[in-house]
Amino acid sequence: MVEHVVVIGAGVYGAAVTASLTRRGARVTVVDAAAPAGGTSGATFSWTNSCGKQPRPYHDLSVASMAAHRALAAQVPHSDWYHEGGNLEWADDEAGRARLRKKVEGVLDYGYEARWLTRAEALSLEPDMNPAELPDEEIAYFPQEGWIEPTRLIGHLLSTSVRGGAELVRDDAVTELEVTDRLVRAVRLASGRRIAADAVVNCAGPRADRITDLAGLVLPMRNTRGVLIYTSPAAVSVSRVIHAPGVHLRPDGGGRLLLHTHEIDSAAHLDDSGEISVEQAAVDKVIEAGRALYPGMRAVTVESVRVGERPIPGDGLPVLGRAVDLPNFHFAVSHSGATLSVHAGDLVAAEVLGEDRDAALAPFRFERF
Ligand SMILES: Cc1cc2nc3c(=O)[nH]c(=O)nc-3n(C[C@H](O)[C@H](O)[C@H](O)COP(=O)(O)OP(=O)(O)OC[C@H]3O[C@@H](n4cnc5c(N)ncnc54)[C@H](O)[C@@H]3O)c2cc1C
Structure with missing residues (x-):
């Protein structure tokens, strides 16, 4: 036993x-x-x-697993680690749009909730986004998604x-x-x-x-490294997970934002002493993409850059x-x-x-x- x-x-x-x-x-x-x-x-x-x-x-x-997070958060008073704000995603080229259409069709086939939004609909969810950065339509919205702390x-x-x-x-x-x-x-x-x-x-x-x-x-x-950029607090309204072509971002508590892209992962380097550094130009590029999408981020600074290792069987x-x-x-x-x-x-x-x-x-x- x-x-x-x-x-x-x-x-x-x-x-x-x-x-x-x-x-x-x-x-x-x-x-x-x-x-x-x-x-x-x-x-x-x-x-x-x-x-x-x-x-x-x-x-x-x-x-x-998403349902289990929801259930746990419902059981625990002040369970402020769980945020079910949804996820917005769009592409800026035909290949990316084709991939996104395939993804949306695939999850709809599985009975998963996904919707296409217009620019106006996306802005009604995230009013602080710069309209010029959004396509007219084909913005995918996955309402049950979110993030945890x-x-x-x-x-x-x-x-x-x-x-x-x-x-x-x-x-x-x-x-x-x-x-x-x-x-x-x-x-x-x-x-x-x-x-x-x-x-x-x-x-x-x-x-x-x-x-x-x-x-x-x-x-x-076959683990991989990933780079995450944590900003200073900004008085800008970001309420959900955003996957834009040049930047992925979400709130990280206290007005801070967490930024990532797949491209920045290759900017992390391990030196002979085992120290990891991240190319500053790559960090700046992601921050600029964030500022272009949310002009209210103009004054943010980078509070920290962390490198995580994905445990991938x-x-x-x-x-x-x-x-x-x-x-x-x-x-x-x-x-x-x-x-x-x-x-x-x-x-x-x-x-x-x-x-x-x-x-x-x-x-x-x-x-x-
Ligand atoms: C950049 C990045 C982005 C990610 N994005 C997402 C995402 O959007 N959504 C998502 O679901 N997941 C995401 N992940 C993956 C997710 O974060 C991981 O799958 C998860 O955190 C793994 O948790 P863990 O408990 O297995 O490992 P860990 O959090 O690493 O915990 C393992 C623990 O084991 C301890 N340990 C190791 N060796 C020993 C030992 N010999 N003795 C005792 N203790 C030991 C370590 O100290 C550590 O604390 C992301 C990961 C990264 C790096």
Whole structure:
């Protein structure tokens, strides 16, 4: 019987798994090598979406995950980490428009909510946008999408878990897993502490492959870096996620805005000492695109630039649930974890404690590698 579970990693996945296990009555120790939310979950665009997710089971998991965020926020007073403001997206060339049409048709086929807006309709949602930056029509609107503030969500999940009896260990890396007779028996930490476990959940994000190595298994990962620009506060009305051709942006609390584009990701460079720097010209270009779209951003400055590492399993899809060859070792690893973690973490936790979640988890098993 599973009584004591060790969760490795305290990002969105580790926090969600810990909260669900604790709620279900397990004794949990969650261990992080650094601070909770100090990994990818602290440097993410965290757009909650199922926009263009393929294949169908991944789309369905994302839709269920958005519903789980909504339900959690409805249950918790002052759950101000969850923002369901919708997402606007448009393109500025024919190839981009063709891709967007295909995406909208695809999600409508799946029964997902999407609408085409005119410029006037988009401006009624986001009145501070510069009309000259918008096309007359073909602005896609996905009303159920939004964003979360992962650090606040993690704070809530860990706080309720600790109040429910869980132990949170910070600044102590997992360095060894003791495995005998096809079971993980204990976790060893850098401090020398040994924690006996009935089950272990790998929520180590971009380092999940290393934890898998410690278990004697191999998890292929193809992580990528992403650059995020956090501005100073601006008195401009931005209420939803915006995907414009030259800039993606959303509010980030206290009047700050968070900006990203796919192009800027290639402007992050790792030097020989392990330091990451981002080309200033690339940051300036994204800020200029933001100012062109929202003239009210004219006076913003860059408060910080963060580089996050997307934890991407080898085929791009989540890895969730138990390992067949090591049945008390479980995975909760994916990109899009800001969207998926509350729901996917709950499925994983239920399986850890012996409930059957095979129908939902089958497409995401580790054994496909
Ligand atoms: C630029 C960028 C944009 C993104 N945009 C989105 C988006 O719009 N929507 C979306 O849904 N997702 C998005 N993502 C992905 C999403 O942020 C991640 O999937 C999610 O944050 C991963 O959470 P995690 O808990 O798995 O990992 P993490 O948050 O990295 O947590 C893992 C934790 O494990 C700990 N750890 C590692 N090794 C050890 C060890 N040996 N011992 C103990 N602890 C260890 C780390 O310290 C860390 O705290 C984005 C990511 C990036 C980088």
